[in-house]
Amino acid sequence: MRNIWTIAKREYKQYFNSPIAYIVAFMLLVVLGIFFALNIVYFTRNAMATYGSTPDAGIVTGPFAFMLVLSLPALTMRLLADEQRMGTMELLLTAPLRDWELVVGKWLGSFLFILTVIAVTWIFPIILNNLVVPGIDQGILISAYLGIILVSAAFLGIGVGISAMFSSQIAAFFATLVTFIVLWWMIGFPADVLPVGADVFRYLDMKAHFYNSLNVGVINLADLVYYLSLTALGLFTGSAFIEARRWR
Amino acid sequence: MIRVSKLTKDYGSRRAIDALTFEAKQGEIVGFLGPNGAGKTTTMRILTGYMPPTDGEAYVAGYDVVAESLEVRRRVGYLPETVPLYPEMTVFDYLMFMADLRHLPSADERVMDTLEMVGMEERADGYIANLSKGMRQRIGLAQALIHKPEVLILDEPTIGLDPAQVVEVRNLVREIGKERTVLLSTHILSEAQQLCDRVLIINKGHIVAEDTPENLQARLVGAERVMLRVRGELDDLPAKIAGIEGVQDVSAQDGGVLEFQFAPGQDVRPEVAKAVVKAGFDLLELRPVGMSLEEIFLQLTSDNASSGE
Numbered sequence A: 001m002r003n004i005w006t007i008a009k010r011e012y013k014q015y016f017n018s019p020i021a022y023i024v025a026f027m028l029l030v031v032l033g034i035f036f037a038l039n040i041v042y043f044t045r046n047a048m049a050t051y052g053s054t055p056d057a058g059i060v061t062g063p064f065a066f067m068l069v070l071s072l073p074a075l076t077m078r079l080l081a082d083e084q085r086m087g088t089m090e091l092l093l094t095a096p097l098r099d100w101e102l103v104v105g106k107w108l109g110s111f112l113f114i115l116t117v118i119a120v121t122w123i124f125p126i127i128l129n130n131l132v133v134p135g136i137d138q139g140i141l142i143s144a145y146l147g148i149i150l151v152s153a154a155f156l157g158i159g160v161g162i163s164a165m166f167s168s169q170i171a172a173f174f175a176t177l178v179t180f181i182v183l184w185w186m187i188g189f190p191a192d193v194l195p196v197g198a199d200v201f202r203y204l205d206m207k208a209h210f211y212n213s214l215n216v217g218v219i220n221l222a223d224l225v226y227y228l229s230l231t232a233l234g235l236f237t238g239s240a241f242i243e244a245r246r247w248r
Numbered sequence B: 001m002i003r004v005s006k007l008t009k010d011y012g013s014r015r016a017i018d019a020l021t022f023e024a025k026q027g028e029i030v031g032f033l034g035p036n037g038a039g040k041t042t043t044m045r046i047l048t049g050y051m052p053p054t055d056g057e058a059y060v061a062g063y064d065v066v067a068e069s070l071e072v073r074r075r076v077g078y079l080p081e082t083v084p085l086y087p088e089m090t091v092f093d094y095l096m097f098m099a100d101l102r103h104l105p106s107a108d109e110r111v112m113d114t115l116e117m118v119g120m121e122e123r124a125d126g127y128i129a130n131l132s133k134g135m136r137q138r139i140g141l142a143q144a145l146i147h148k149p150e151v152l153i154l155d156e157p158t159i160g161l162d163p164a165q166v167v168e169v170r171n172l173v174r175e176i177g178k179e180r181t182v183l184l185s186t187h188i189l190s191e192a193q194q195l196c197d198r199v200l201i202i203n204k205g206h207i208v209a210e211d212t213p214e215n216l217q218a219r220l221v222g223a224e225r226v227m228l229r230v231r232g233e234l235d236d237l238p239a240k241i242a243g244i245e246g247v248q249d250v251s252a253q254d255g256g257v258l259e260f261q262f263a264p265g266q267d268v269r270p271e272v273a274k275a276v277v278k279a280g281f282d283l284l285e286l287r288p289v290g291m292s293l294e295e296i297f298l299q300l301t302s303d304n305a306s307s308g309e
């Protein structure tokens, strides 16, 4: 536990020294701000037409999840790939620290960073709550933000795992981005065309576990298990790769 | 403290080290001397738990490097060949990070003490990116020393240092080596001779010699080699010189150059010089040729081969 925390703390601090992390955080906030403003305008304009329907936290978390797909690879690409490139992996692998502690520590550092960014975006629901009378649906707010946190955890877990396979950040970035795009947008397609096995693909579809439940205020144990399993799978893959590299 | 037996490591089909066997006791500084690609780094990486061997076993501080890797890693300080530093961290933060990984109590005091040992306390708050190569080497050393390890493994610790710093680092290693076990690698023969209680010469994954520096030196100067140059061609000079008593292994080279050797204590140079002049040659140069590391290796490997090992 202590080792995980030591690794995570260093990684978390490192993000605040990294231009890429600032760019990612800034872009995320700007894009979310734009979506938010457009949504407000849309709902105000159509207040008569959409009467009865008020905006909820989903107008923030919907685009947020989409942005995570594109931005998180930039946060995870460095984590283990750069240690490998700089030779500091030799330091970590000869320190009294288990391989999985290193991987989990790296993941936790990035998770704490994205939690920080998520905390900043809390400003949008607060604004929204003041605009909407009598306030937004608190259940959807909690559930949708829980969804964002779970999606982030899973993406970061996978990202750390992929970063362990490369010694180039750029290679890790693209491999991660492609994996995210497949898991988020593409894996659901076969479900619509395949005569058999459609359920498997439907289950694997990452966005379905978010948009169909968490983002509309439904918290299912199955969705939590799904995202936590993905996280664990990513972390396990990362540890396995590091272990395998020792034996090469 | 370090016990290695039949240690073997293959990278794919390339054998990097082949059945190495050696020991290092507490309070002993053992030098690993060998040319590029000899297998020094490979051996050290196995001893520090970075990677397991293909075959054979190694015990460090009483623990098996494979089965009890974490115990070994707790007790070893390691300075890898490429000094592993985070340029974007300050010196102090970096060493605090290492101290935390090693669960040291009152880590900040320990960090400052270690920085003082390597003479870098004024740069504690500076960024590692702004340090010179020699300073980085010293921070790497500080990282290896921070937990007062029982066993210190240093891969080319003096590379890239200026002469004054080389002396400082050697003194530091000598100091540490009084109570602890130190294994260090180097290409520099004189460094191994000055610093180490025992020297292992390794070549192509094999130990070709293992001895105290004194004995090794005696073996290395088992013959003194001399280079001789005359004006013009050598003609029959090699034959004449070879005829002088005590002269061994004469080899003629281009440009009037000739090399020969003699056993220590039987300096035949005056006789050779007289013979050259008597034969009517102009003697331009007569000087000992220092043996290069490669020549020593050649000599040692052929010694081993002829003694039937």
Ligand SMILES: Nc1ncnc2c1ncn2[C@@H]1O[C@H](COP(=O)(O)OP(=O)(O)OP(=O)(O)O)[C@@H](O)[C@H]1O
Pocket (backbone or CB within 6 Å): B011, B014, B015, B016, B034, B035, B036, B037, B038, B039, B040, B041, B042, B043, B081
């Ligand atoms: N990661 C690796 N993959 C494949 N081969 C390797 C690897 N590391 C070392 N080797 C090979 O193993 C042999 C021994 O290398 P090693 O680095 O141990 O030598 P060394 O004695 O440390 O040399 P140097 O003095 O140049 O540091 C070399 O032939 C090298 O090419």
Ligand SMILES: [Mg+2]
Pocket (backbone or CB within 6 Å): B040, B041, B042, B081, B155
């Ligand atoms: Mg080496």
